């Protein structure tokens with residue numbers, strides 16, 4: 001799938017331990033929006049490092065350039081009938097290891 005024709009827009013994505021500024025496609029923006037005026041990093045899930053511009057860590061109390069550290073695993077584990085936990089990940093501050101946001105991706 002080519003994204004060449006899509007406009008990337010800089011957006012603020014909220015997390016539990018801070019927030020990040022990243023460039024999103026329109027589809028990603030729709031995915032991150034739960035009908036409230038904020039976008040959540042947890043709903044975007046895994047995003048390429050080069051999409052991030054900077055992030056803010058609540059624990060450091062300041063912004064850092066670049067992307068937070070992403071740690072993820074792909075458990076493919078059945079957590080309920082016909083529901084598979086496909087991927088779970090965590091964005092962490094590169095400076096202090098504080099969790100910026102977590103996400104879970106389920107089949108269905």
Ligand SMILES: [Zn+2]
Nearest residue numbers: 057060093096
């Ligand atoms: Zn930090």
